[in-house]
Amino acid sequence: MEPLSGIKIGGSSVSLAERVLRGDVRATGRLISLIENAPEEAEQELRALHAYTGNAHVVGITGSPGIGKSTLTDRLAKRWRKEGFQVGIIAVDPNSPFSGGALLGDRVRMQDLATDPGVFIRSMGARGRLGGLARATHNAIRVLDAAGKGVIFVETVGVGQSEVDIVRTADTVVVGLVPGMGDDIQTIKAGILEIADVFAINKADRPDANRLVIELQMALGTSGNADTGASARTEGRWIPPIEQTIASTGEGTGALRKAIADHWEHLQRSGELETRRRARYEAELQSVVEDHWRKRFFEYWQQRGHWEQVVEQLLRKEIDPFTAAQQLLSPFLDSEIGG
Amino acid sequence: MEPLSGIKIGGSSVSLAERVLRGDVRATGRLISLIENAPEEAEQELRALHAYTGNAHVVGITGSPGIGKSTLTDRLAKRWRKEGFQVGIIAVDPNSPFSGGALLGDRVRMQDLATDPGVFIRSMGARGRLGGLARATHNAIRVLDAAGKGVIFVETVGVGQSEVDIVRTADTVVVGLVPGMGDDIQTIKAGILEIADVFAINKADRPDANRLVIELQMALGTSGNADTGASARTEGRWIPPIEQTIASTGEGTGALRKAIADHWEHLQRSGELETRRRARYEAELQSVVEDHWRKRFFEYWQQRGHWEQVVEQLLRKEIDPFTAAQQLLSPFLDSEIGG
Numbered sequence: 001m002e003p004l005s006g007i008k009i010g011g012s013s014v015s016l017a018e019r020v021l022r023g024d025v026r027a028t029g030r031l032i033s034l035i036e037n038a039p040e041e042a043e044q045e046l047r048a049l050h051a052y053t054g055n056a057h058v059v060g061i062t063g064s065p066g067i068g069k070s071t072l073t074d075r076l077a078k079r080w081r082k083e084g085f086q087v088g089i090i091a092v093d094p095n096s097p098f099s100g101g102a103l104l105g106d107r108v109r110m111q112d113l114a115t116d117p118g119v120f121i122r123s124m125g126a127r128g129r130l131g132g133l134a135r136a137t138h139n140a141i142r143v144l145d146a147a148g149k150g151v152i153f154v155e156t157v158g159v160g161q162s163e164v165d166i167v168r169t170a171d172t173v174v175v176g177l178v179p180g181m182g183d184d185i186q187t188i189k190a191g192i193l194e195i196a197d198v199f200a201i202n203k204a205d206r207p208d209a210n211r212l213v214i215e216l217q218m219a220l221g222t223s224g225n226a227d228t229g230a231s232a233r234t235e236g237r238w239i240p241p242i243e244q245t246i247a248s249t250g251e252g253t254g255a256l257r258k259a260i261a262d263h264w265e266h267l268q269r270s271g272e273l274e275t276r277r278r279a280r281y282e283a284e285l286q287s288v289v290e291d292h293w294r295k296r297f298f299e300y301w302q303q304r305g306h307w308e309q310v311v312e313q314l315l316r317k318e319i320d321p322f323t324a325a326q327q328l329l330s331p332f333l334d335s336e337i338g339g
Numbered sequence: 340m341e342p343l344s345g346i347k348i349g350g351s352s353v354s355l356a357e358r359v360l361r362g363d364v365r366a367t368g369r370l371i372s373l374i375e376n377a378p379e380e381a382e383q384e385l386r387a388l389h390a391y392t393g394n395a396h397v398v399g400i401t402g403s404p405g406i407g408k409s410t411l412t413d414r415l416a417k418r419w420r421k422e423g424f425q426v427g428i429i430a431v432d433p434n435s436p437f438s439g440g441a442l443l444g445d446r447v448r449m450q451d452l453a454t455d456p457g458v459f460i461r462s463m464g465a466r467g468r469l470g471g472l473a474r475a476t477h478n479a480i481r482v483l484d485a486a487g488k489g490v491i492f493v494e495t496v497g498v499g500q501s502e503v504d505i506v507r508t509a510d511t512v513v514v515g516l517v518p519g520m521g522d523d524i525q526t527i528k529a530g531i532l533e534i535a536d537v538f539a540i541n542k543a544d545r546p547d548a549n550r551l552v553i554e555l556q557m558a559l560g561t562s563g564n565a566d567t568g569a570s571a572r573t574e575g576r577w578i579p580p581i582e583q584t585i586a587s588t589g590e591g592t593g594a595l596r597k598a599i600a601d602h603w604e605h606l607q608r609s610g611e612l613e614t615r616r617r618a619r620y621e622a623e624l625q626s627v628v629e630d631h632w633r634k635r636f637f638e639y640w641q642q643r644g645h646w647e648q649v650v651e652q653l654l655r656k657e658i659d660p661f662t663a664a665q666q667l668l669s670p671f672l673d674s675e676i677g678g
Contacts, residue, residue, distance in 0.1 A: 043661050046659070046661065047659045047661050047662060050656060050658075050659035050660070051656045051659075053656075054656065274654070277654060278650055278651075278654055281650050281653040281654055281660070282650045284653075284660050285649065285650065285653065285660050285663055285664060285667075288660050288661060288663075288664040289636070289664045289667055289668060290629070290633065292664050292665070292668055293632065293636075293668055293671065293672070294629065296672055297628070297632075310624065311617055311620050311621045311624060312617075314620040314623075314624060315613070315616060315617055315620055317389060317390045317392075317393065319389075320385070320386045320389035320390075321389070321620070321623050321624050321627050322382050322385065322386050322627060323386060324624055324627075325624060325627040325628045325631050326631070328624075328628055329628060329631055329632055332632065332671055332672070333632075333635055333671070
């Protein structure tokens, strides 16, 4: 990898981005903190990293609390490590006000993983700022990608819409379920079925594991226009495999690792990887454009003291919000654009 | 109420807005459907209604599934009806693909409520389109407000961030809890504590009701800087009352109704009603401005075929998203604005 042009190497004049590219762990952590706390400052570094991204396999891991996501992630991470890959783990918890630590508050990561220099673990949380959290997570993935992680796990707590939005930006989405949690039907209802590329039935030594597998197979069968798995595979479509695991002992995680690798191969062979990444870039571009514009717009009107004035007019019913919006937008849509 | 200027009365030339103001139930339903399915068409009608809004007391009711929210809402609705108020009920379920019906799919409203012409009941659901759902709910509230409903209940299913965002636009937020559901601590963690104006401990005949009350009191006490309720009241601050109810029999719903009325009085007396409504108008204005701008921006670039082009460049790493955003925004930020 060539050094970035125009950047002096040596001492403190080396940019964070350059240090990330060289595999500097502390710089990687600092850049992710910058992304969280001063996104505008981070932008310059992210610009420099963009050309070095797009190589990592991003694996999302989601499911209800208590299904053993972190143990599952840790087991998978160790498998990738054994094959020589560098690994990134981002644990996202929108309900947690904590962020930036290497460990989630409620449990300690496997010690051997946490001390392995080939593994970068990071938790991200931000109660209330969900849009911002999705963007921050996305940019953190970009940093780990540029830092040379071959696989990046994004683990989300819960199955709410916001978590789904975060995890669906992954290349491969693993949905974890546990037999007898009573959330089978609810989980399927919550739209989890559509985003899953691989199912992991964890704690598969519990009584109802087989019933859950059958329920899932039925749900998948009917949702796929009554196609059989065989004919779908002939057409090159992906039928989410259902793997049974016991993360606490590691049982079944080899097969799960293989299912995830198979999906990665499928994505590349079928051209779907490019389709997914195009959609992801499009969503990101849209979000960056809107953030930048929003900032300029509000600065413009707040400097003129006009924003508060319009809100007062709304409150006094002197204007309606649609007419007000039209007026405020007019300087930002000149006649050429407005058509 | 004066008829809107410039609108012919009689036959089909009367606008939907005008018919809503006259209390036409079918027109009210049609306008809400328009809000959901063709928001731009609805805008014209909403403009006309704005001056007639701001009179209703909007009561949000939230809590985990299974705590009896709909029964609680129905009991409260009947109490307001008895006092002569017109009542609106909007039941929001972001996970449901169904919308527009007068009943939620999974249970039938009390028959006497559903057939009472003084009560307008509506369910709204829209899996995946959460931003749009919040806005649609807000506009539906506006329609019922203009239609003369004195109280409007907004019932949300679940306690996810999206539901919290919807319910927090209410004047008074009632958080329902049930003893022994095991979600006590989780609910408090999920930020429910901060948004509650009134707590309803429903199914209060269950064993652990008193413990839940004590837990809540402790959480409220410590969260308020160790102030006692008495000193807080002296300062005019609101301490969320905790009411015990059994919605299935109606027990305790009179006290709950009083607590909600007390909060409404507090909002008006303390000036907080205006503060909340100002914040709500501000958020709405922001969202309308952004929607309108977004539409123009994407039309502009898509007409020129340039949007797809930039996404391809991102995919090929020829440009980074921040530089791309800057380029796309430049026609929308002329030199005068850009400063």
